[in-house]
Amino acid sequence: MTLRLYDTATRQLRDLDPVVPGHVGIYHCGLTVQGPPHIGHIRKEVVFDVLRRWLERGGHEVTIVANVTDIDDKILAKGEEQGRPWFAVAYENERALHAAYEVLGCRPPTYEPRATGIVPEMLEMIETLLERGHAYVAADGSGDVYFDVRSWPAYGELSNQRVDDMQAAPDAPPEGKRDPRDFALWKGRKDGEPESASWPTPWGRGRPGWHLECSAMAAKYLGHEFDIHGGGLDLRFPHHENELAQSRAAGQPFARLWMHNAMLNLSGSKMSKSVGNTLMVSEVVKRVPAIALRYYLVAAHYRSIIEYSEESLAEAVTAFERIDGFVARAAELSGGVVEPTEVTDAFATAMDDDLAVPAALAELQAVIATGNKLLAGGDSAELRATLGSVRAMLDVLGVDPLSEHWRGAAPAGGDRAALGSLVLALLEQRQQARATKDFATADLVRDQLAAAGVEVEDTPHGPRWSVKS
RNA sequence: GGUGGGUUGGCCGAGAGGCGAGGCAACGGAUUGCAAAUCCGUCUACACGGGUUCAAAUCCCGUACCCACCUCCA
Numbered sequence: 435m436t437l438r439l440y441d442t443a444t445r446q447l448r449d450l451d452p453v454v455p456g457h458v459g460i461y462h463c464g465l466t467v468q469g470p471p472h473i474g475h476i477r478k479e480v481v482f483d484v485l486r487r488w489l490e491r492g493g494h495e496v497t498i499v500a501n502v503t504d505i506d507d508k509i510l511a512k513g514e515e516q517g518r519p520w521f522a523v524a525y526e527n528e529r530a531l532h533a534a535y536e537v538l539g540c541r542p543p544t545y546e547p548r549a550t551g552i553v554p555e556m557l558e559m560i561e562t563l564l565e566r567g568h569a570y571v572a573a574d575g576s577g578d579v580y581f582d583v584r585s586w587p588a589y590g591e592l593s594n595q596r597v598d599d600m601q602a603a604p605d606a607p608p609e610g611k612r613d614p615r616d617f618a619l620w621k622g623r624k625d626g627e628p629e630s631a632s633w634p635t636p637w638g639r640g641r642p643g644w645h646l647e648c649s650a651m652a653a654k655y656l657g658h659e660f661d662i663h664g665g666g667l668d669l670r671f672p673h674h675e676n677e678l679a680q681s682r683a684a685g686q687p688f689a690r691l692w693m694h695n696a697m698l699n700l701s702g703s704k705m706s707k708s709v710g711n712t713l714m715v716s717e718v719v720k721r722v723p724a725i726a727l728r729y730y731l732v733a734a735h736y737r738s739i740i741e742y743s744e745e746s747l748a749e750a751v752t753a754f755e756r757i758d759g760f761v762a763r764a765a766e767l768s769g770g771v772v773e774p775t776e777v778t779d780a781f782a783t784a785m786d787d788d789l790a791v792p793a794a795l796a797e798l799q800a801v802i803a804t805g806n807k808l809l810a811g812g813d814s815a816e817l818r819a820t821l822g823s824v825r826a827m828l829d830v831l832g833v834d835p836l837s838e839h840w841r842g843a844a845p846a847g848g849d850r851a852a853l854g855s856l857v858l859a860l861l862e863q864r865q866q867a868r869a870t871k872d873f874a875t876a877d878l879v880r881d882q883l884a885a886a887g888v889e890v891e892d893t894p895h896g897p898r899w900s901v902k903s
Numbered sequence: 904g905g906u907g908g909g910u911u912g913g914c915c916g917a918g919a920g921g922c923g924a925g926g927c928a929a930c931g932g933a934u935u936g937c938a939a940a941u942c943c944g945u946c947u948a949c950a951c952g953g954g955u956u957c958a959a960a961u962c963c964c965g966u967a968c969c970c971a972c973c974u975c976c977a
Contacts, residue, residue: 445907463977466975596905667907696971697970749915756927793917798925803941868936892940
């Protein structure tokens with residue numbers, strides 16, 4: 435089985451062809467930790483978490499590197515504004531990002547370096563670019579170092595643009611630049627900026643330009659040539675274009691394949707802080723089970739825009755309840771000892787086809803439909819096999835309710851046991867009432883439980899109950 | 904001005920020349936003491952206008968609208 439992915443650089447589906455067979459190196463751009471993550475940010479994490487899980491299931495060893503940009507103009511501005519060190523802002527938001535990984539069941543990257551932790555490597559790379567004639571120190575004495583776009587004829591290859599067709603950046607002060615499209619590798623320290631936000635260099639004190647950290651990190655942790663570079667589609671230009679240019683100009687082949695996830699929109703435009711249409715992960719998770727939020731983010735194809743709405747989120751919650759319901763019922767009947775086994779062929783085919791999760795989910799639903807029929811017959815080998823397969827498929831998407839991660843989210847043991855014995859006592863009363871056809875009493879008990887948030891269903895094997903979230 | 908992507912049934916959301924995903928909602932039936940859950944069934948669309956083809960949601964041309972990027976951005 436070969437995974438095919440859509441390569442943004444060549445705009446076609448391509449087979450994954452790892453540099454080192456059996457191993458896949460992935461770099462994806464993390465966050466600039468100037469604020470806590472919103473659900474658009476976390477969509478990217480979920481997408482790459484699914485990619486990792488699928489590759490690992492296919493027997494690949496996966497190394498994922500994602501940067502944390504912990505220094506930039508906005509972080510410095512926030513520190514200033516809040517009257518505390520810039521790094522206090524960065525660390526706080528980095529923790530919020532890690533909390534969001536955890537709450538949505540995303541395994542953290544293998545390595546997650548901070549921009550400020552890779553300054554020497556960046557400086558080495560700048561030296562190389564200077565030597566090769568692809569970079570220059572600004573003539574205005576600012577201490578800025580720029581990449582010379584005109585010196586690199588391939589510039590624009592990733593985003594399929596020609597330098598001459600591009601609009602010149604209107605905001606960037608052109609002072610030290612030879613061409614308005616030249617971008618900063620290194621930014622000289624400006625008056626008023628904290629000393630702690632600068633590092634010594636041959637050109638004076640300064641701090642990293644944004645793009646260079648990714649090139650330096652990818653080279654250090656994945657090698658000069660690696661398999662997949664990912665990130666949000668909004669990073670394709672200029673960020674990824676610039677990364678590609680500087681790495682190649684420094685003599686490194688860089689990423690073999692580029693993978694970009696589409697945005698999550700709210701009110702018709704990209705969720706972003708500057709538009710003000712953001713929904714924080716930490717907030718949404720208070721209203722909706724985290725596993726259902728993950729299902730929502732994972733259910734759409736990663737290259738399709740998700741137009742967020744309360745309705746579509748609510749629908750995802752309902753859709754996931756059907757899946758969760760089957761897993762819970764099947765696990766109860768089979769004694770809860772069925773481990774994930776193998777995904778079905780149709781599921782695998784879908785995932786191999788550019789992570790076609792919607793098609794994979796259609797297959798999952800079909801398997802669950804047969805599983806639901808088996809449920810009527812009580813415990814059976816077929817039921818266990820179906821549950822094992824369903825769990826395997828859910829595990830690939832990171833939404834197996836019986837996995838260690840999500841099971842851990844259930845109420846604490848002691849409380850759960852106390853609740854359970856109370857509910858069972860009431861259900862016993864109800865069963866006695868039903869046995870004597872005293873349905874008024876039976877319904878009263880059920881209503882009381884429902885009022886307390888406990889739902890009761892009668893099955894051929896007796897009543898089952900669950901806490902309504 | 905340049906570069907990509909999109910417009911599918913009441914809703915969400917796949918597909919990408921013939922065999923018309925899947926889910927949600929709705930309706931009918933089975934099951935149930937009644938429910939719930941489940942199963943069976945019904946409804947069935949491809950922005951608009953041309954064209955190619957035996958056959959187009961799918962290819963081509965044009966039009967409209969939407970999104971992203973060309974400035975920090977997942």
